[in-house]
Amino acid sequence: xxxxxxxxxxxxxxxxxxxxxxxxxxxxxxxxxxxxxxxxxxxxxxxxxxxxxxxxxxxxxxxxxxxxxxxxxxxxxxxxxxxxxxxxxxxxxxxxxxxxxxxxxxxxxxxxxxxxxxxxxxxxxxxxxxxxxxxxxxxxxxxxxxxxxxxxxxxxxxxxxxxxxxxxxxxxxxxxxxxxxxxxxxxxxxxxxxxxxxxxxxxxxxxxxxxxxxxxxxxxxxxxxxxxxxxxxxxxxxxxxxxxxxxxxxxxxxxxxxxxxxxxxxxxxxxxxxxxxxxxxxxxxxxxxxxxxxxxxxxxxxxxxxxxxxxxxxxxxxxxxxxxxxxxxxxxxxxxxxxxxxxxxxxxxxxxxxxxxxxxxxxxxxxxxxxxxxxxxxxxxxxxxxxxxxxxxxxxxxxxxxxxxxxxxxxxxxxxxxxxxxxxxxxxxxxxxxxxxxxx
Amino acid sequence: xxxxxxxxxxxxxxxxxxxxxxxxxxxxxxxxxxxxxxxxxxxxxxxxxxxxxxxxxxxxxxxxxxxxxxxxxxxxxxxxxxxxxxxxxxxxxxxxxxxxxxxxxxxxxxxxxxxxxxxxxxxxxxxxxxxxxxxxxxxxxxxxxxxxxxxxxxxxxxxxxxxxxxxxxxxxxxxxxxxxxxxxxxxxxxxxxxxxxxxxxxxxxxxxxxxxxxxxxxxxxxxxxxxxxxxxxxxxxxxxxxxxxxxxxx
Numbered sequence: 096x097x098x099x100x101x102x103x104x105x106x107x108x109x110x111x112x113x114x115x116x117x118x119x120x121x122x123x124x125x126x127x128x129x130x131x132x133x134x135x136x137x138x139x140x141x142x143x144x145x146x147x148x149x150x151x152x153x154x155x156x157x158x159x160x161x162x163x164x165x166x167x168x169x170x171x172x173x174x175x176x177x178x179x180x181x182x183x184x185x186x187x188x189x190x191x192x193x194x195x196x197x198x199x200x201x202x203x204x205x206x207x208x209x210x211x212x213x214x215x216x217x218x219x220x221x222x223x224x225x226x227x228x229x230x231x232x233x234x235x236x237x238x239x240x241x242x243x244x245x246x247x248x249x250x251x252x253x254x255x256x257x258x259x260x261x262x263x264x265x266x267x268x269x270x271x272x273x274x275x276x277x278x279x280x281x282x283x284x285x286x287x288x289x290x291x292x293x294x295x296x297x298x299x300x301x302x303x304x305x306x307x308x309x310x311x312x313x314x315x316x317x318x319x320x321x322x323x324x325x326x327x328x329x330x331x332x333x334x335x336x337x338x339x340x341x342x343x344x345x346x347x348x349x350x351x352x353x354x355x356x357x358x359x360x361x362x363x364x365x366x367x368x369x370x371x372x373x374x375x376x377x378x379x380x381x382x383x384x385x386x387x388x389x390x391x392x393x394x395x396x397x398x399x400x401x402x403x404x405x406x407x408x409x410x411x412x413x414x415x416x417x418x419x420x421x422x423x424x425x426x427x428x429x430x431x432x433x434x435x436x437x438x439x440x441x442x443x444x445x446x447x448x449x450x451x452x453x454x455x456x457x458x459x460x461x462x463x464x465x466x467x468x469x470x471x472x473x474x475x476x477x478x479x480x481x482x483x484x485x486x487x488x489x490x491x492x493x494x495x496x497x498x499x500x501x502x503x504x505x506x507x508x509x510x511x512x513x514x515x516x517x518x519x520x521x522x523x524x525x526x527x528x529x530x531x532x533x534x535x
Numbered sequence: 536x537x538x539x540x541x542x543x544x545x546x547x548x549x550x551x552x553x554x555x556x557x558x559x560x561x562x563x564x565x566x567x568x569x570x571x572x573x574x575x576x577x578x579x580x581x582x583x584x585x586x587x588x589x590x591x592x593x594x595x596x597x598x599x600x601x602x603x604x605x606x607x608x609x610x611x612x613x614x615x616x617x618x619x620x621x622x623x624x625x626x627x628x629x630x631x632x633x634x635x636x637x638x639x640x641x642x643x644x645x646x647x648x649x650x651x652x653x654x655x656x657x658x659x660x661x662x663x664x665x666x667x668x669x670x671x672x673x674x675x676x677x678x679x680x681x682x683x684x685x686x687x688x689x690x691x692x693x694x695x696x697x698x699x700x701x702x703x704x705x706x707x708x709x710x711x712x713x714x715x716x717x718x719x720x721x722x723x724x725x726x727x728x729x730x731x732x733x734x735x736x737x738x739x740x741x742x743x744x745x746x747x748x749x750x751x752x753x754x755x756x757x758x759x760x761x762x763x764x765x766x767x768x769x770x771x772x773x774x775x776x777x778x779x780x781x782x783x784x785x
Binding site: 482483484486487490491492501502504 | 585586587588608609610612613614619621624625627628629630634635638639640642643646678695699
């Protein structure tokens, strides 16, 4: 048996878990699950490039260590968080705010919940020993070290339940804010349990309060979409440029359910988003779209695992990366079509636009098909802006950066267009616009 | 002062000299035709005037209203009033024609220190121009030149010319790829823009275009130089005798 030498930081985190363990919410079975998850994490430690899945995102090199848990936010931290939330407020949504890994009721809209909608902080659910919900929130793949670590360490989050037939007109907005002034880790986990025939839109934003430094956001989202339900999801990562964001979403679809998810990453120093989607019910439909807009020395990784477990499901992935300076974009998309999943229709298209000679984009599409009557395909391109287009636009009076901005908008447009809600599409466009204006 | 003065221009592309001392003077209101065989350097001249990257000017100068044009970025030249109608207008998927024209017009106005034009005012203006050129409204909602026919692309170039109101228009092989009806529509559009203040330089391989856009001056280019200049009758003469006689002169 190999003896894995434990690094100093590994030991430090082990100690941190031992110290934190008794303060983490959830007793009995959940506490056992946390310990198992932590042990699973400890066996591998921070993933590195020799692990195939982490080849392009070597957290040992990029992140070096997992920081200790952030302290619960004090009044000053909450005030800084409130200011950050206000700056990126979205009209017409129900806001749910997590500050430094703790649910912040005073910054959240919990009044007059629609009929059929339940919202509780994860900590309350765990403390109330609600076995079924807790188990569902923590039923994630502990063979993935960072998802395992999230399960071990999660301090809080939001648990949202939608009773059968509930249609929410108002989107929910989970805002993750880092507000501590000392570098620290936040571990959050949220669960959405969406009943049959439900319809809901969730926006997630990652923000930094003023003065937040080199923090690490670790989030795990678990979504169970019931039969014939529809879930729209928009995720905007605008962390500070020295921050780390290592998050996952694990989403399952019932029969004839529909998922439309869109992610835009423009912030963060190093980010990795692990999205696992399972078509568990026949006739379900998945649209997964994403955009990276990165520059400087940013590193942004989206790793998708699309699991077609049953027949007659369709999935579409459109991913666009715009990479400037010395930034590094990674897209890994694995589609698995299991033996029973006949009549699967799965397509994935990734394109990267490199704006500088030192920019890097890695695309790794993988198809594993075990059924014989399926339509599957993928394509990937990487290139620079077309000089002949730029010249044409400049010859019409547009300065170079403006011409580039129009071409970049067009490049990411196809992915952004996939957002169903007009208002949220505008929010995503405005977020992309902020990035373009910052580089002009 | 002349509007556009090209003086003894020498241009290289990748170590090969394409223009060997070309001179041309264009005054307001004049229409100049530049004719010549393939490879004589006609398109190179238009590209260098507009500022296309990839050309190295090794000698001579280009003055626009006395200012050194070669020192300016392509967008600065456009804002000053230089317009190049492309031989092959590019397609820009995902950027609507409306949006592109509005952004370009405002960029030019901004560069000149003028107020930006509002969306409604722009819309009104572009609609009028489009109507006069027989350009359907739905074309303006599509990506720039995306799915346009050859004739539509050329009309879109003329639409831009009308919209930007440049002082000098360089038309690079406007007739290429156009059938006779499309050519007539395009030429009518150009003729409508002739004015005592505006000059045009019409680059063409064939005399045919000059039946529709009648020039004041005709210059024959061969091997990177102007080898003969004259009035509009020179074009007809060329139609008779071809370019061969000038190949030796160059």
